Amino acid sequence: xxxxxxxxxxxxxxxxxxxxxxxxxxxxxxxxxxxxxxxxxxxxxxxxxxxxxxxxxxxxxxxxxxxxxxxxxxxxxxxxxxxxxxxxxxxxxxxxxxxxxxxxxxxxxxxxxxxxxxxxxxxxxxxxxxxxxxxxxxxxxxxxxxxxxxxxxxxxxxxxxxxxxxxxxxxxxxxxxxxxxxxxxxxxxxxxxxxxxxxxxxxxxxxxxxxxxxxxxxxx
Amino acid sequence: xxxxxxxxxxxxxxxxxxxxxxxxxxxxxxxxxxxxxxxxxxxxxxxxxxxxxxxxxxxxxxxxxxxxxxxxxxxxxxxxxxxxxxxxxxxxxxxxxxxxxxxxxxxxxxxxxxxxxxxxxxxxxxxxxxxxxxxxxxxxxxxxxxxxxxxxxxxxxxxxxxxxxxxxxxxxxxxxxxxxxxxxxxxxxxxxxxxxxxxxxxxxxxxxxxxxxxxxxxxxxxxxxxxxxxxxxxxxxxxxxxxxxxxxxxxxxxxxxxxxx
Numbered sequence: 001x002x003x004x005x006x007x008x009x010x011x012x013x014x015x016x017x018x019x020x021x022x023x024x025x026x027x028x029x030x031x032x033x034x035x036x037x038x039x040x041x042x043x044x045x046x047x048x049x050x051x052x053x054x055x056x057x058x059x060x061x062x063x064x065x066x067x068x069x070x071x072x073x074x075x076x077x078x079x080x081x082x083x084x085x086x087x088x089x090x091x092x093x094x095x096x097x098x099x100x101x102x103x104x105x106x107x108x109x110x111x112x113x114x115x116x117x118x119x120x121x122x123x124x125x126x127x128x129x130x131x132x133x134x135x136x137x138x139x140x141x142x143x144x145x146x147x148x149x150x151x152x153x154x155x156x157x158x159x160x161x162x163x164x165x166x167x168x169x170x171x172x173x174x175x176x177x178x179x180x181x182x183x184x185x186x187x188x189x190x191x192x193x194x195x196x197x198x199x200x201x202x203x204x205x206x207x208x209x210x211x212x213x214x215x216x217x218x219x220x
Numbered sequence: 221x222x223x224x225x226x227x228x229x230x231x232x233x234x235x236x237x238x239x240x241x242x243x244x245x246x247x248x249x250x251x252x253x254x255x256x257x258x259x260x261x262x263x264x265x266x267x268x269x270x271x272x273x274x275x276x277x278x279x280x281x282x283x284x285x286x287x288x289x290x291x292x293x294x295x296x297x298x299x300x301x302x303x304x305x306x307x308x309x310x311x312x313x314x315x316x317x318x319x320x321x322x323x324x325x326x327x328x329x330x331x332x333x334x335x336x337x338x339x340x341x342x343x344x345x346x347x348x349x350x351x352x353x354x355x356x357x358x359x360x361x362x363x364x365x366x367x368x369x370x371x372x373x374x375x376x377x378x379x380x381x382x383x384x385x386x387x388x389x390x391x392x393x394x395x396x397x398x399x400x401x402x403x404x405x406x407x408x409x410x411x412x413x414x415x416x417x418x419x420x421x422x423x424x425x426x427x428x429x430x431x432x433x434x435x436x437x438x439x440x441x442x443x444x445x446x447x448x449x450x451x452x453x454x455x456x457x458x459x460x461x462x463x464x465x466x467x468x469x470x471x472x473x474x475x476x477x478x479x480x481x
Contacts, residue, residue: 051473052382072474077388087383100387147383154388 001190002026002049002158007058009041009048017056018044020214026158026192031184031204034194035219036211042194043084045211046160049192050081063157073105080156084163086140086147093121093138094131096146100154112153123182124149125175141172148179152189159183161193177201236261275349284343291329291352295322298360305364308371310478316464317363320457325355328453336445354425354446355453358410362454366406366462373398374469374478381476391467391474399466406458410451417447 004024010017018041026032036042047053049060051072060067067075077100088096094117101111112120114131121129124145129138138146144164151159161180165173181203183189193206208219239261246253278286299318306313329352334342342348374381377398384394392399417423418440422430425446429439471477 050386052385052475054471054473054475068473071390072385073388073390076386081386083379083383083386085379087379089380099384103384103387103389103393105388105390151387 001028001030001063002192003061004049005059005061007048007055007060009044009053009056017214019048022058022215024209024216026190029184029188029190031180031190031201031206032192033199033201033206033208034192034211034216035208036194036196038196040211041214042196042211043162045216046081046162046192046194049158049160050076050079052081071105073103077103077105077154078156079158079160080151080154081160082144082147082151082162082164084166086143088135088138088143088146090136091134092131093129093133093135093146096135097131097150097153099150106154109154120149120153124179139172141168141175144168144172144176145179148176152183158190158192161191163195164193165195165197165199173197275345278345278349282345284341287343287345287348290345290349291326292322294353294356295325298356302360302364302367306367306371308367311371311465311468313367313461313465313468316468317367317461320460320464321356321359321363324453324457324460325352325359328355328449328456332445332449336449337442350425351446351449355449358450359454359457362406362410362458363461365409366402366458367465369405370398370402370462370465370469371478373401374466374476375480378476378478378480385474385476391470394474395466395469399462403455403458403462407451407454410454414447414451417443423447 002025004022007019007022008017009019022045024032034042034045044053048055049062049067051067062070062075062079070078089099094114097117098111100106101109117131121127121131126142126145126149129142129146135143135146144167148159148161148164164176164180168176177199180191180193181201184191184204184206191206209216210219211217239257242257243254245251246257274290278290295318298321299314302317303314329348330342332351333339333344333347337347339347374395381394381398385391413423423443423446426436426439426443429442430436469476469478
């Protein structure tokens, strides 16, 4: 599904390379966990996959095609990225969840109804949150779960989660980990998650990599 | 009534009393404006005297190329003033802004002097240069406000823009609010001026015409044309510049290029 070949990246020409000759292959349904210390470039890797940053060299293929051959909006509706700090628009939970459907690229996708949204909220440990609740008033943990749920609503082929638990307390982090594992086991979602925490999955065995020497190393 | 009273040099210098009052206020209340007031006064005298001599020369020679040359100098000067106000290093906004300003102001000045007022020839400097000057001066402030707002909001709301991009928005959808706010911020002063004109203030051009002995009923017609011209030219130049510059804030993958300061 995703083939990262020999990529390099630097923020500016005068700065040292963040990645050099990095390769990674991700098959459909795989759960990839990328670990590494803060500042090692884990988040940048995800941003490169969905083109929020541009490669300095090398190529990323998504479903056999170079990612630069897709219209950016098309690519990002198939590869959904959820940022470390969840962002909401200043509106209700429902408006936030339906936000992807207001964009031209998703015009032909039918938005979920209220009952479906309520059911999903329960599955994301947000059963006590009503659809007309202000999204800005949710806790960071609730926003993070809502952000993952929103990203999934447009049915992406690949979900990129950038440090999804770094700003959360233990309880909220456990909920997010549980959601990730369920997505992998029950829905066979293809996931790439970066984290610097000592997360040890309980129900899945992800392929784990660490960022080292400007590249990725497979952990045993 | 039609007699224009000349202001002699001693009378002109007497007006410097106003500056002395401003300097004294700054000195007494430690406003720190003495240097700026002095430079501003010197520039007012030198720039306007220079403009007076240039206009006298242009009106005498009556050359279309000279008129367009002066117009070009005015647009370039406005661009430098905008560049001084908008401290943006990452995005190359100067050339598209300059070209949009030049084309839209030229079109506006031509439309007003050639069609609305109906002067022949269209470049008659007595009308063309003041009309151009008003358009440039007004839109320059609007563009500076809009550009500042656009760059500031794009930086401050980068995470929200990226969230929308990540959910499948194209760059226009992801930055529509910011674009609208930037254009609106630039246009509000021109619209407010239309609300207050004749009630709160008498515009400079109309005052000048009345002082020079023009019938107030003719002066107001000119002023109405000017007010409408300013709103129209500001809207067109702001929208076009913001559309071009907004695109330049995004890269080839529609990623946000602005990094936090």
